[in-house]
Amino acid sequence: MERSKKIYPAFFLISCIFANIAFCGEIDGLLDKLVEKNILQGWEAQEIRINTQEEVKKEISEGSHKTLPLWVQSLYLGGDIRLRYQESKNDKSNYERQRGRYRVRFFASTKVNEQVLAGFGFASGENSDPRSTNQTFKDNFGKKGLYIDYVYAEYYPYSWLSLSGGRNKNPLWLSNDMIWDSDINPEGANFKTEAAISSLLKIQSICGFFLLNESSSSPNDPYARYFQQFFYLRNGNSTLHLKGAFTYYDFKYITGKTVLNYRPSVTEGYLNSNTLKSGKYKYFYKPVSADAEISYFISEPIGIPLTDRNISNIAVFGNYLKNTAISKGSKGLLYGFRFGQDKVDDAGQFQFSFSQRRLEKDSWLDTYPDSDFYGGSTGVKGREYILTIGLLRNFSVILDYYESYEIGSSKKEKLFQSDINFKF
Secondary structure (H helix, E strand, C coil), X not given: CHHHHHHHHHHHXXXXXXXXXXXXXXXXXXXXXHHHCCCCCHHHHHXXXXXXXXXXXXXXXXXXXXXXXXXXXXXXXXXXXXXXXXEEEECCCCCCEEEEEEEEEEEEEEEEECCEEEEEEEEECCCCCCCCCXXXXXXXXXXXXXXXXXXXXXXXXECCEXXXXXXXXXXXCCXXXXXXXXXXXXXXXEEEEEEECCCCEEEEEEEXXXXXXXXXXXCCCCEEEEEEEEEEEECCCCCEEEEEEEEEEEEECCCCCECXXXXXXXXXXXXCCCCEECCEECCCECEEEEEEEEEEEEEEEEECCCCCCEEEEEEEEEEEEEECCCCCCCEEEEEEEEEECCCCCCCCCEEXXXXXXXXXXXXXXXXXXXXXXXXXXCCXXXXXXXXXXXXXXXXXXXXXXXXXXXXXXXXXXXXXXXXXXXXX
């Protein structure tokens, strides 16, 4: 009892005195003084120090610290580094291209207050191409640049409603990258509603617009408006999960206008397939997209012979696209499967994925598809194989192989990527 009486009144006294001090170093200084004056024993000071640190950690994690601002308590920092070897052979080129590349990304997000979130991120890149954050080893050791990858604010007037604006991660649910490259962070605004119909069914509706360009010579800036209805359904024991979304897009002030920037590179052997008239878009683009994924979690994972790995998740996914504004060259289709773990975050985990796709020339604007699949062109088809292997926590290797073809032609490209990924 003497120990408790001595330690906890002292702990209470120190907590009160230092309630407005943010730095633990000052608390350490006071504890050292109390030990020097024989008010506390060394082991008692250490116990108080540990208890204080744990209490502060708990308050910060809960956002309830009385002194630190909420934005400091809820500050989240993260990022990743990727090192890549890439090899490609395009039938339109007379050589095989090999490159060493890297990517670095860093981001921060926080709560401005109880109802507002904000965040920003930086990423590498050779230029401002929205479909790539890669930097190639070149230019005789010349310094490389960073770009604003995203910056946004999100307001929650109610728990089920949010309004967001800025340059942000794609707000739409996607099972694949057939029409949206994963590096694209659109600029615009949206509002989103969420509702739990039951413990097994959740729905989400989102609508908004993407700003595509700004013109000083025209009052009609091109933009895209969109609406997505998403649902998530699972069974009672959470082994079977179904996700699906129906999305409608309407690209405004595109037809008869100058083409948008960052189309596939013709000089590198890729296609500019969208139909043009006098160098301007000929058709309207009003695509609808149906996207779905079924995932099964195996309660007793299946071991793989001669390895220390197992299969705990199997999934199939698909995406159908149709530009409702035209009839010819207006469809897209992707389907595939994967198995291993649902996500690869640690040692012993892996995931293998296969997908087949066909994206006709005017089904979608050729400025947005995955840039690794025939340079992001439309009017192409082919397949992709991905193997992800977890080596350690937040440390993985990814092997990615593409075999893509021009629709109606024997021209093709084979591309192989070997990535080492580090997350922090």
